[in-house]
Amino acid sequence: MISFRTALLSALVALLVASSLIGCTGTSAPVDERPAEAEKPLESPSGPPPVVQPEESRPSPPPAVPEPVRLYTYEVVNAYPHDDGAYTQGLVFENGFLYEGTGLYGKSSLRKVDLETGNVLLSRDLTADRFGEGITVYLDRIVQLTWQSKVALAWDKNSFELVRELPYPRDGWGITHDGSRLIASDGTSTLYFLDTETLAITGQVEVRDGDTPVYRLNELEFIDGRVFANVWITEKIAIIDPGSGRVTGWVDLSRLLASRPSGKPVDVMNGIAYDAVNKRLFVTGKLWPWLFEIKLVEQGSGPG
Numbered sequence: 001m002i003s004f005r006t007a008l009l010s011a012l013v014a015l016l017v018a019s020s021l022i023g024c025t026g027t028s029a030p031v032d033e034r035p036a037e038a039e040k041p042l043e044s045p046s047g048p049p050p051v052v053q054p055e056e057s058r059p060s061p062p063p064a065v066p067e068p069v070r071l072y073t074y075e076v077v078n079a080y081p082h083d084d085g086a087y088t089q090g091l092v093f094e095n096g097f098l099y100e101g102t103g104l105y106g107k108s109s110l111r112k113v114d115l116e117t118g119n120v121l122l123s124r125d126l127t128a129d130r131f132g133e134g135i136t137v138y139l140d141r142i143v144q145l146t147w148q149s150k151v152a153l154a155w156d157k158n159s160f161e162l163v164r165e166l167p168y169p170r171d172g173w174g175i176t177h178d179g180s181r182l183i184a185s186d187g188t189s190t191l192y193f194l195d196t197e198t199l200a201i202t203g204q205v206e207v208r209d210g211d212t213p214v215y216r217l218n219e220l221e222f223i224d225g226r227v228f229a230n231v232w233i234t235e236k237i238a239i240i241d242p243g244s245g246r247v248t249g250w251v252d253l254s255r256l257l258a259s260r261p262s263g264k265p266v267d268v269m270n271g272i273a274y275d276a277v278n279k280r281l282f283v284t285g286k287l288w289p290w291l292f293e294i295k296l297v298e299q300g301s302g303p304g
Ligand SMILES: [Ca+2]
Pocket: 090, 091, 092, 175, 176, 219, 220, 221, 271, 272, 273
């Protein structure tokens, strides 16, 4: 009897021991209940500062909604005579005068023009093998691009003497400046930022309206932090954020010249100038008989 009870106890003990062993080695060990911190890798002393919250606990930022593209039409404030033989490729207003660069082989020039009368006060012709393009006035120099001669011209602003020629290894279309950099177009969707002395490229940006590149950027004007660009061969001006290349607005200048027909053949709209002192915006075109002062009128906005 005793030996039977002993055997029964031994069996029970063995059963308990076995059960205990299964509990210790079972696959149901509560791994998932470990504190979350135990899962984190140790942060190195040079890791992120402790004030940075984990991504999961930060409030969600609002979804990025692109700023809508503003759409403008115009009002004509003034119309001034413009030489209808001037194939306008560059236009600038400074200190009461217009500066204009004209194109075509054998007809290209640099001009200083009286706004009110359109009279040419001073001019220099380019050699017949050079097709003049955009101009910008920077300090005491006027920089004038040529279309495909791979050279840019630096003129003295006051005497119109040619100071020097600079290599320019791209097509020249439009040029302006933002106070510290020249900004140029070459007929593509790219704006190039150039050193003011050497014209070497210091940066560039692709111009896009939403996701769509905007090609054929032509005459340029820097106005209040934005680059205004004629888009060849349209009657539209793109307003561009030079930091991102994003088009922030469009100006539709349809029917501008039709309001004052001349009966003579004209070419496309080209030429934007800005009187920063009196906040006057001027536009004209190639062979246009008029130069217009316009005011932008916001019409609404389109998708960003
Ligand atoms: Ca201009």
